[in-house]
Amino acid sequence: MSSPRDRRISRRIGAIAESATLKVDAKAKALKAEGRPVIGFGAGEPDFPTPDYIVEAAATAARDPKNHRYTPAGGLPELKAAIVAKTKRDSGYEIDASQVLVTNGGKQAVYESFAAMIDPGDEVLLPAPYWTTYPECIQLAGGVAVEVFADETQGYKVTVEQLEAARTERTKILLFVSPSNPTGAVYTADEIRAIGAWVAEHELWVVTDEIYEHLLYDGVETGSIATLCPEVADYTVILNGVAKTYAMTGWRVGWMIGPADLVKAATNLQSHATSNVANVSQRAAIAALEGDLSAVDEMRTAFDRRRKLIVSMLNEIDGVECPTPEGAFYVYPSVKGLLERTGIGSSAELAEHILEQAEVAVVPGEAFGTPGYLRLSYALGDDDLVEGISRLQKLFA
Structure with a gap:
């Protein structure tokens, strides 16, 4: 025995x-x-x-005793305000600070989003190739990742027809990533609008990872699904962070944006998992978001x-x-x-x-x-x- x-x-x-x-x-x-x-x-x-100005902001913050203490689990109010302003500047999407949760890097935002949204057996449509962390977070939350494969002949981009073929009565969420890790694929504005219309028709949720939003080439016309498809904005969770845009992978600052009740639930989870993100890193992120590009x-x-x-x-x-x-x-x-x-x-x-x-x-x-x-x-x-x-x-x- x-x-x-x-x-x-x-x-x-x-x-x-x-x-x-x-x-x-x-x-x-x-x-x-x-x-x-x-x-x-x-x-x-x-x-x-x-960048130097971000590092200097962190050095200044490290010397300030107020940053030596616990702060709100969901993020510094000043950083939340900076994220609100940055989201409007870069995406044209207006949100409130109550819709923002600051996380320990983008991975925590991914995990906490799925943990807050998924019940056992809920299905998430996962376009493949996909970033290696997504299916693990879906599985940890009790969900089922349903892979939808698009190869190089499609530019590594799934179609509405493929998504519809993969949809079942258990489908709750579409994970949508553009620009993509690992392929670098970028959906055009028209492609995003078509997917958004399909999401709205079937009353699904969207989790969209926009961490590579500033790394675009060849003048491709694209945008955030929350802006291009306002009919799904209230059922969209946006994941982002400072790691890729500002060369801050080691600083560990990400965030999720979504409906206030969902963000509050994820914040409750974080209050038990990690509490606040390191204050010095948060102060550095404020400098990054408030600076120019x-x-x-x-x-x-x-x-x-x-x-x-x-x-x-x-x-x-x-x-x-x-x-x-x-x-x-x-x-x-x-x-x-x-x-x-x-x-x-x-x-x-x-x-x-x-x-x-x-x-x-x-x-x-x-x-x-x-x-x-x-x-x-x-x-x-x-x-x-x-x-x-x-x-x-x-x-x-």
């Missing part, structure tokens, strides 16, 4: 997979620490430092240059088909032809082969629900980008 001590880990937590992107990044860093010249395309992390423009210019370069270089490899992304800082090439040419069994095995033979870290498509692809972040220095892709070209020449 088993002892309670034999049941060491709960089934709920034991079913969670480790973040594949962080796993790849950790392995690359470990190999670097051993002295190997590994170039990492794994982590979605800008290589730029956080010049530093963001500089980073986007660099990302745009790297985007064009990495697409060009990858497409020179026989068996690799790399579409040109219109947003974020990722490419998501199909390597199905390369697998066939080399006889390597899967994109996961291919990623291992690349790391061992070329000392280049990439993330396999299995992590994003779509085997046969690789994700590479071009948020790294130009020299490393060229060297890393050159190694791949030599490996598969």
Whole structure:
């Protein structure tokens, strides 16, 4: 007969997979620490430092005793006000501070949104390829992720027809992400309006992750579903944060925006889970949101240059088909032809082969629900980008 001590880990937590992107990044860093010249395309992390004016605001905040104490679990009132103003400035969407919850990074916003919305068995339509964290948060909340796959022939964008085919009586939420991690795909304004009309027709909720909203290229016309589709705004949860836009991944400040009662429920959860986000980080986020976007423009210019370069270089490899992304800082090439040419069994095995033979870290498509692809972040220095892709070209020449 088993002892309670034999049941060491709960089934709920034991079913969670480790973040594949962080796993790849950790392995690359470990190999670097051993002295190997590994170039990492794994982590979605800008290589730029956080802008100086933001760092200075944090240093000032650290010296102020008022920031040494507990503050409201849902976020500093000043930061909530800044998020309200920023949302109107960037999206044309007017909200109230009662609709904002400040979280410990974007991942906590994702988790708490689903935890507050989902009952056991509720279904969430999850367009694939998807960011590796989404299905885990849905599962933790007791929900069922229903994958809707769009490949490179569709620009990695799902259609209304696909969503309707996947909808059931248990469907409650559509997860909508544009620009996309991992593909860099961006839905046009017309595509968003069509999806919004379908959501309204079937009285669904939308959870939309807009953390890459400022990283757009080629003049693509897009926008927030809450603004473009006002008929679904009252049933929309917006996820965002400062990590990608302001090169603040380590500061851990994100937020969710939604109906006040839903935000209050998520705030209650956070009051028991973590309490307030670190006050110094919140003060830094205020400086980021209240400043201009010049530093963001500089980073986007660099990302745009790297985007064009990495697409060009990858497409020179026989068996690799790399579409040109219109947003974020990722490419998501199909390597199905390369697998066939080399006889390597899967994109996961291919990623291992690349790391061992070329000392280049990439993330396999299995992590994003779509085997046969690789994700590479071009948020790294130009020299490393060229060297890393050159190694791949030599490996598969």
